[in-house]
Amino acid sequence: HFGARFCEARFGPRRGCRASVADRASASMAATGPIKLTYFGIEGVAEKVRLALVLSGIDFEDERIAFDQWQAMKPTTKYGQLPMMKIGDAE
Secondary structure (H helix, E strand, O other): OOOHHHHHHHHHHOOOOHOOHHHHHHHHHHOOOOEEEOOOOEOOOOHHHHHHHOOOOOOOOOEEEEHHHHHHHHHOOOOOOOEEEOOOOOO
């Protein structure tokens, strides 16, 4: 079965697809670096990502900015918009 072979190749022969989402994410994060999610302090479009990370047991930095900070921060962002997610050194 292709799915089982893919999982075994990706996550290792002993654990295969039986590894929990958090275990797989932790292994993946070790190779990529910490996660930082930046968004306003509201339940907006980033809330789904926050919930997914929390429910998966994945550690991340939840940077919530105030609306009055956004005008100064906007020119420093890659696309001039939020949310932003940084994984390791990549945005």
